[in-house]
Amino acid sequence: MLAETIAYATSYFATPEPFRPHINEAVGLWSRGRRQAQAWGPHAGETSRSITGLMETLPTHRTVAVLGSGPLFDVPVEALAARFARVILVDRAHLSPARRRTRRLSNVRHDWRDLSTATTADPLGFLAAIPDLDWVISVNLASQLGVDAPFGQERRVIEAHLADLTRLPCPVTVVTDISFRTVDRAGREHERFDLMHGHPMPRPARTWHWEVAPHGEENRVTRREHVVAFYPDWHEASRRKP
């Protein structure tokens, strides 16, 4: 609790005023990530290695924008900063622990933005003003946009994000959890949920499991496990039929 209070307090004044309402939720995510570091480790490692592995496939390394960077659990920010001239981390919350991690990386910038069409007109429009943008990575953001969308608009908001990514002129990579299931200790499935809200996703290059809530985190009966999909080349993937 003390760590959370400190994270909140030290993030408050560094956060632009319109984004301060998101600090609380971001502290909750950061706190859960720390508490479940062991359970989240394989997912964070998969995501980070997938991103790092793609870096050398890009012809130029001027600017990379990471959408949904938040607490930086999944983002290999040091590796990106070592390879790219400029790294722009975009989220509606950048807490002090994430900013401490990038403090010595002089080519890394935190950019506070709301990336949902539910609240912002043309939320990815700002990317067009970055002339040397060589890569955009959407990192475990798409499903979250659906979670926070007004009831009934979840699918539309997710589709708008994915369609906006499709229209970008540079290489785009998408990592997103696409579904979850809850399972009890006997292995019986209790619930299955489509985090894409019916939007048919193309076949991913790779998937893995993310143990978001091990037994005891949310209740005593079930644990919650997500399926994460990796699309190294979103332009190519989005041209394919689901």
Ligand SMILES: C[S@@+](CC[C@H](N)C(=O)[O-])C[C@H]1O[C@@H](n2cnc3c(N)ncnc32)[C@H](O)[C@@H]1O
């Ligand atoms: C599952 S977390 C991503 C984790 C992150 N990639 C990491 O490395 O730890 C989802 C992120 O999406 C951000 N987010 C959710 N809705 C958003 C919105 N409308 N605009 C910008 N960021 C948003 C949250 O603040 C959070 O950091």
